[in-house]
Amino acid sequence: MGDGNKLPQSQVTFYVSHADAEPTWRTLQRYLDEQGFAQAAVADRSRAQSASTALKEAEYTSTADGGVAMMLSDLPGAPGLRISVIHFD
Secondary structure, X not given: OOOOXXXXXXXXXXXXXXXXXXXXXXXXXXXXXXXXXXXXXXXXXXXXXXXXXXXXXXXEEEOOOEEEEEEEEXXXXXXXXXXXXXEEO
């Protein structure tokens, strides 16, 4: 996130149908809000790395729990849209 390259503490990636993508995205955002994370500006390096497949990106920070990056991607040949959630310490 904001202080240089770090390895993620945890990461989960899963696929959802096109119809379920937006409701799932909003549910994840609501969960992060409830856990005390605040939405932050998406870093330029993140945009550049994912520009070819990312439909949406969001970053969240918390003074107690680090940062979270979320990405919704449309990959050729994938079984649906991919949602990735990465937690940084």
